[in-house]
Amino acid sequence: LRQISQRTISTASRRQVKNRVxxxxxxxxxxxxxxVHLKGGVIDGLLYRTTMALTVFGK
Structure with a gap:
């Protein structure tokens, strides 16, 4: 059982992920x-506006 699990892990295909940092x-x-909190694009703007709306109008 130990050999089977090690072989399965070691032969699994690995994705190459591009370093975007x-x-x-x-x-x-x-x-x-x-x-800086808006530099991420449209999604950051939407999250910011949603947070502000919930802060002002939320309970």
Whole structure:
């Protein structure tokens, strides 16, 4: 049983994931007047507005 489980794990195909950290660092470190909590794009803007609306109008 031990050999079977080790063989299954070691032969599993591995995905190659591209390292996007340097790209994201450039975006977040760019001095363009946008607050850091909104530099992530449209989704960050939506999350920010939703949070503000819930804060103001929520219970």
């Amino acid at each position: 340097p790209e994201m660092q450039k975006i977040f470190q760019e001095d363009n007047g946008i607050p």
